[in-house]
Amino acid sequence: MKIEQIDHMTIRCRPQDLPAMERFYGELLGLTPGPRPDFNFPGIWFYLNGRATVHIAARLDSLPAEKGAYDHVSFKASDLEGTRAHFRHMGVTWDEAPVPGFPLHQIFLNDPAGAKVELTFDFPEKASAHG
Numbered sequence: 001m002k003i004e005q006i007d008h009m010t011i012r013c014r015p016q017d018l019p020a021m022e023r024f025y026g027e028l029l030g031l032t033p034g035p036r037p038d039f040n041f042p043g044i045w046f047y048l049n050g051r052a053t054v055h056i057a058a059r060l061d062s063l064p065a066e067k068g069a070y071d072h073v074s075f076k077a078s079d080l081e082g083t084r085a086h087f088r089h090m091g092v093t094w095d096e097a098p099v100p101g102f103p104l105h106q107i108f109l110n111d112p113a114g115a116k117v118e119l120t121f122d123f124p125e126k127a128s129a130h131g
Contacts, residue, residue: 072116
């Protein structure tokens, strides 16, 4: 067996959270909603470079208080300053930090269902603090 890459991530939410999830992954992160199998529950699949990378499954009655062992998913990103400006424009809050000893910079934010999302930028893009 040979593992080649991460195929996708699935996040569960409540049906009423779908519009907020579409805004977060579509409008905020720029992923493209696309075709999804005809499952017996509502959801959205988001595509990145032609691949269904983020699967949203509206299968919860309430959001879980704890997320278990899940910590976050990371997307490789570029244009750190443009990303900050976009997030400010959209009224989103985030945290960020350089990666100690590596030429990387991270932005962290949470989606409407509470899942942590990381955006990883190559350094030397300027890593000044956001406002």
